[in-house]
Amino acid sequence: MVGEMQSMNTILFYLLAASAVFSALATITRRSPPASAIWLVVSLLSVAGIFGMLGAPFLAALQVLIAAGAVMVLFLFVIMLVDQGEESLRPRIVSFGRVLGAVASGYLALILILAIWKPPFVEAPKSGAAYEAPLTLALAVVGRYALVLELVGVMLLVAAVAAISLAKRDTTAGEG
Amino acid sequence: MDMVVALAKVAVIFAMVVGFVPVLIWMERKGAAYIQDRRGPNRASIMCVRAGGFLHSIADAIKLFSKEEVAVAAAFRPAYLAAPIIAFFVATVTVAVVPFSEPASFGGFPFSLQVADLKAGLVYVLAVSSLGVYAVMLAGWASGNKFSLLGAMRACAQTISYELAIGLAALALFMLAGSLSLSAIVEDQGFWPWRWNAVRQPLAFAIFFTAMLAEARRLPFDLPEGESEIVAGYHTEYSSMRFAMFFMGEYAHIAVGSMIMATLFLGGWQLPFCESGWITENFNLVLAVVWPGAALALIAVGAMLAKRFRRAYRDARDFEPLLFGALAAAAGLALLAALALGGGEEIPAWLPAAFLTALQTLTLLAKTLILCCAFIWVRWTLPRFRYDQLMHLGWKVLLPLAMINVVVTAVAVLMYGG
Amino acid sequence: MVTLQHHLILSVALFVIGATGVVVRRNVLVMFMSVEIMLASVNVALLAFSRWTLLPNGQALAMFIMAVMAAEAAVGLALVVAFFRLRRTVFVDEMKLLKG
Numbered sequence: 121m122v123g124e125m126q127s128m129n130t131i132l133f134y135l136l137a138a139s140a141v142f143s144a145l146a147t148i149t150r151r152s153p154p155a156s157a158i159w160l161v162v163s164l165l166s167v168a169g170i171f172g173m174l175g176a177p178f179l180a181a182l183q184v185l186i187a188a189g190a191v192m193v194l195f196l197f198v199i200m201l202v203d204q205g206e207e208s209l210r211p212r213i214v215s216f217g218r219v220l221g222a223v224a225s226g227y228l229a230l231i232l233i234l235a236i237w238k239p240p241f242v243e244a245p246k247s248g249a250a251y252e253a254p255l256t257l258a259l260a261v262v263g264r265y266a267l268v269l270e271l272v273g274v275m276l277l278v279a280a281v282a283a284i285s286l287a288k289r290d291t292t293a294g295e296g
Numbered sequence: 297m298d299m300v301v302a303l304a305k306v307a308v309i310f311a312m313v314v315g316f317v318p319v320l321i322w323m324e325r326k327g328a329a330y331i332q333d334r335r336g337p338n339r340a341s342i343m344c345v346r347a348g349g350f351l352h353s354i355a356d357a358i359k360l361f362s363k364e365e366v367a368v369a370a371a372f373r374p375a376y377l378a379a380p381i382i383a384f385f386v387a388t389v390t391v392a393v394v395p396f397s398e399p400a401s402f403g404g405f406p407f408s409l410q411v412a413d414l415k416a417g418l419v420y421v422l423a424v425s426s427l428g429v430y431a432v433m434l435a436g437w438a439s440g441n442k443f444s445l446l447g448a449m450r451a452c453a454q455t456i457s458y459e460l461a462i463g464l465a466a467l468a469l470f471m472l473a474g475s476l477s478l479s480a481i482v483e484d485q486g487f488w489p490w491r492w493n494a495v496r497q498p499l500a501f502a503i504f505f506t507a508m509l510a511e512a513r514r515l516p517f518d519l520p521e522g523e524s525e526i527v528a529g530y531h532t533e534y535s536s537m538r539f540a541m542f543f544m545g546e547y548a549h550i551a552v553g554s555m556i557m558a559t560l561f562l563g564g565w566q567l568p569f570c571e572s573g574w575i576t577e578n579f580n581l582v583l584a585v586v587w588p589g590a591a592l593a594l595i596a597v598g599a600m601l602a603k604r605f606r607r608a609y610r611d612a613r614d615f616e617p618l619l620f621g622a623l624a625a626a627a628g629l630a631l632l633a634a635l636a637l638g639g640g641e642e643i644p645a646w647l648p649a650a651f652l653t654a655l656q657t658l659t660l661l662a663k664t665l666i667l668c669c670a671f672i673w674v675r676w677t678l679p680r681f682r683y684d685q686l687m688h689l690g691w692k693v694l695l696p697l698a699m700i701n702v703v704v705t706a707v708a709v710l711m712y713g714g
Numbered sequence: 715m716v717t718l719q720h721h722l723i724l725s726v727a728l729f730v731i732g733a734t735g736v737v738v739r740r741n742v743l744v745m746f747m748s749v750e751i752m753l754a755s756v757n758v759a760l761l762a763f764s765r766w767t768l769l770p771n772g773q774a775l776a777m778f779i780m781a782v783m784a785a786e787a788a789v790g791l792a793l794v795v796a797f798f799r800l801r802r803t804v805f806v807d808e809m810k811l812l813k814g
Contacts, residue, residue: 126715133716137724144728144751148735153743154437158375160747161430167728167754174721174761176773178476179780181419183757186780189426191750191787193456196433198791199743200445202798218738225734232726241717244765251768253415254476260770261777268774272781279785286792289799 133173140166153199157192164188175247178254305411306392312661313391316551317544318353320668324547325349327672344612345619360543363536368439370533375438380534380541383431387548390424393417394555395479397565397656398572400649409653410479417478418470421556422463425511429455431545436530447529450519450683457690458510458517464698465504468497468705469560482564489568494561499701501561503694505670508553510690512546514671516678517686554667555660562663565656572652579648591631598625721762728755740805746790753783 143163150156164187172180250256261269326349329336338349345351370376392411399408414420429452436448470476472493473484485492494501510517531542558564575582601621607614681689728751735748757776764772798804801811 130716133720137720140724140754141727141731144731147751148731148739148744148748152372153741154372154375156744156747158434160750163728163751164754167758170721170724170758171761171776174758174765176761176764176776177414178416178419179757179761179773179776181414181416181423182777182780183754184423185419185426186784187750187754189423189429189459190456191784193426193429193433193452194787194791195743195747196437197449197452198795200437200449201795202743202804221734221738224737225730228733229726229730232730233723236719236722236726241719242766243715243717245768247765247768251765251770256770257773257777260774264771265774265778268778272778276781276785279789283788283792286789287795 129173133170136166136169136173139163140170153203154196157196157199160195161188161192164192175244175252176257177252178257301407302411305409309391309394309396309409309411310388313388313548313551314544316664317547318350318357319665320547320551321353321356322350323665323668324672324675325352327669328676331673331676341613344614344616346613346616357540360536360540365537366533366535368533370438371440372438375434376533377538379431379435379438380531380538380545382434383428383545384541384548386424386428386431387545387552390421390552391555393420393478394552394559394660395482395564396660397653398483399479400652402646402649407649407653408479409657413477413479416476418466418476418481418560421478422459422466425462426456426459428511428549432530435534435542439530439533441533444530444532447532451513451530454510454513454517454519454686454690457687458507458694461503461507461690461694461698462511464695464702465500465507466560468500468698468701469493471702471705471709472496478559478564482559482566485563485566487563487566487568487571489563492561492563492566497561497701497705499697500705501557503698503701504557504561507690507694508557509671509674510686512549512553512671514550515675516681518680519683519686550668550671551664554664554671557667558660558663562667564663565660567655567659572656575652575655576648579643579651582651583643583647587631587635591628591635594624594628594631596628598622598628718762718766722759725755725759725762728752728758740807742794742804742806742809745806746787746794750783750787753779 140163143159143166146159147156147163150159165184168180168183168188171177171183326336336349337352338346340346340349340351340355342351368376393414394410395413396409399406401407432451432455433448436444436446436451439445469481473481475481475484481493489495531539534542598621601617601624603621604617605614605621732748732750732752732755735751736745739745739748757779760772760776760779762772764770764776794804797809801808803809
């Protein structure tokens with residue numbers, strides 16, 4: 121029974137990880153921006169699934185709610201507003217950008233992986249119900265990170281005001 | 297074994313939600329008709345059975361299946377095909393966290409009719425309903441039709457505005473119950489009706505109900521589908537089966553929204569004035585009252601129905617009251633016979649728990665139906681909001697009210713210790 | 715068995731894909747989306763570390779990062795819309811008003 125759960129966990133992790141990476145690749149390689157946006161939603165949903173597997177169900181739900189449900193909706197709105205049709209994938213300045221991009225990113229990935237591939241290779245320690253409960257997260261947020269919480273609140277207010285004032289149409293008298 | 301039980305739960309609950317849709321369609325038509333001082337559809341029949349117009353849903357299904365699929369030069373075909381599926385999916389998946397009954401133990405085997413008791417159940421509901429925006433947006437954009445896009449943009453703006461009000465109204469409930477899981481919220485409400493959240497948080501209930509009307513895009517928040525203005529809005533270019541999915545998705549959304557409201561505000565599966573512990577302890581008494589009572593009630597209903605038989609149409613339709621009356625009376629007599637034959641036997645150990653589960657599920661479904669009736673009542677009474685009135689209501693009225701509610705609740709919880 | 719290194723490799727992969735997207739694509743909206751991918755990857759890494767040390771700090775930081783993600787998307791998209799009204803383009807090659 122325990123062995124079953126283990127292997128199911130592993131399969132689920134590989135499935136979600138493959139889905140996240142594949143849809144992220146699809147995001148950066150589509151020609152039409154709305155298609156990119158849809159693939160990004162799929163990627164964010166897979167990442168939310170991984171959050172759930174990492175013992176953070178509250179954060180998984182928040183990821184779906186905020187990233188996939190609000191931010192991406194905003195993205196799709198703006199994309200449809202400024203839809204210029206399909207664009208060529210070839211970057212305008214660097215001529216063999218695709219090959220160069222792949223090589224550079226491969227190199228970056230290689231150095232990062234070499235940095236983290238160290239023992240010990242251990243399983244996750246047993247987490248009680250206390251770790252997964254939203255209560256633990258809440259106590260940490262209002263306890264240890266209270267100042268950060270307040271600052272983030274102020275930042276969100278500033279961002280809301282900034283976004284509204286930036287995107288407002290200029291309707292001063294005498295102009296169109 | 298756990299896997300089998302879990303799959304069975306999923307199947308039963310999914311069937312319940314999908315089966316709710318025809319009932320809701322029938323209620324909508326009949327409700328609309330009686331509000332408008334007419335009878336509503338009552339002609340569709342199988343042989344002599346008309347069932348008060350219930351069979352019109354089946355006729356609808358047959359019609360939608362057999363309509364022609366109009367091929368559309370869609371802007372983006374995968375999104376065009378996926379949008380109705382997302383609409384239906386989002387509505388049905390929300391039911392995964394709704395508790396239909398109390399956790400009971402069938403001889404040491406714990407069982408509760410709830411697919412997943414997530415610790416963050418309330419946030420899950422909000423998250424899944426925020427995914428419903430994609431169905432509308434993708435449908436409107438991928439249809440390749442300017443009117444559809446316009447309707448979709450309006451629908452999205454409306455939906456995301458009212459999502460905030462829903463979240464803040466639910467936040468107050470979360471403070472009262474101290475937990476995000478829906479089964480904890482239901483248990484916190486207890487069985488006395490004056491302790492249900494609709495009475496403890498009337499403002500939150502009103503806000504949640506209004507915002508849920510807007511989320512489901514029902515009149516008076518009907519602008520995206522403005523039937524007299526932009527044809528059919530975002531589902532103009534959908535025909536036959538795809539439109540049927542949207543149609544079912546909309547009614548499933550109403551049903552599931554009512555279920556969530558019943559769970560959060562009306563005490564969920566709690567039967568008012570009845571403590572479930574009392575029922576399991578005095579089960580002999582309960583069974584002695586309920587069994588003959590149900591039998592006698594069925595026989596009475598059967599007699600009443602049969603009395604209405606008169607040869608008015610002079611064809612097969614006259615026999616319908618007689619048919620249903622005979623069935624009801626036969627069921628009642630069968631129950632009486634079973635009582636007489638097996639009356640003295642031992643009550644099996646699983647019967648109290650099963651009875652309780654069924655009773656609580658029926659209670660939740662009854663509360664859901666009451667809220668659906670309220671939805672239908674509001675739809676056929678109020679005129680449609682204009683777009684700017686809609687936005688004004690969502691941002692300048694509901695949002696400040698919800699925030700004030702949260703602050704007042706927080707102060708009260710702090711002062712009276714919850 | 716799924717170890718910490720598995721999650722970190724996933725995080726690296728997503729981060730690198732996002733970085734490539736930012737550098738290679740010329741459409742500012744797709745660049746923004748690549749930044750979102752990078753933020754998601756950072757969240758994965760944070761939550762993985764939080765799970766393996768059983769401290770809630772990583773979860774709290776991940777929550778704040780999500781808030782930052784939302785704010786950044788709002789302001790960034792407002793800027794894109796404002797610039798689009800000015801020059802009717804979303805390609806960064808053509809956003810060169812300060813050039814010269």
